[in-house]
Amino acid sequence: GAGVSQSPRYKVTKRGQDVALRCDPISGHVSLYWYRQALGQGPEFLTYFNYEAQQDKSGLPNDRFSAERPEGSISTLTIQRTEQRDSAMYRCASSLDSSSNEQFFGPGTRLTVL
């Protein structure tokens, strides 16, 4: 079956612009996670959802970052007024539920802020 998909795969934007990154989890997966991964580092937790409810957003770096999952399926991570330091790989993962051992990751969106 289809895995986790993310779009766009690559996004180049100018400083100050807003960007929206999309994640389409595996069908039926309750939990959805957003991570940011810098080169040579492990994924850094940003936030996660169970169904449409955002459970924890303490990992979001500042109030320019927000995420939603309005119908409990597709999720969007939005970064407003992008800055160069926001450049990174943004990864989404889903799992059957929050107690599940295994998270399935998408291919990521590589964001470059010029």
Added chain:
Amino acid sequence: RKEVEQDPGPFNVPEGATVAFNCTYSNSASQSFFWYRQDCRKEPKLLMSVYSSGNEDGRFTAQLNRASQYISLLIRDSKLSDSATYLCVVPWGDKIIFGKGTRLHILP
């Protein structure tokens, strides 16, 4: 102590050798632990869970030492295809904390 710490490596190991690396964690309340594998430019994938009694899957063995708060991963008879970054994962309340990863290079 940082939440999750790993030796970044790289570990350069000849094919067929045994290699082991550890991951230390600071939250003594953590109950579950995992090893993920990440190939270059790819997404992380679950390698194995780490149980209190240890966990073995073929050439891979994961151990948990609660007293010293570390988990370990041992790879026997290493293959060229084992070359990757190995990420230690520790759930922390509602958050999931990944280590920075240990890079492993298997040399022919």
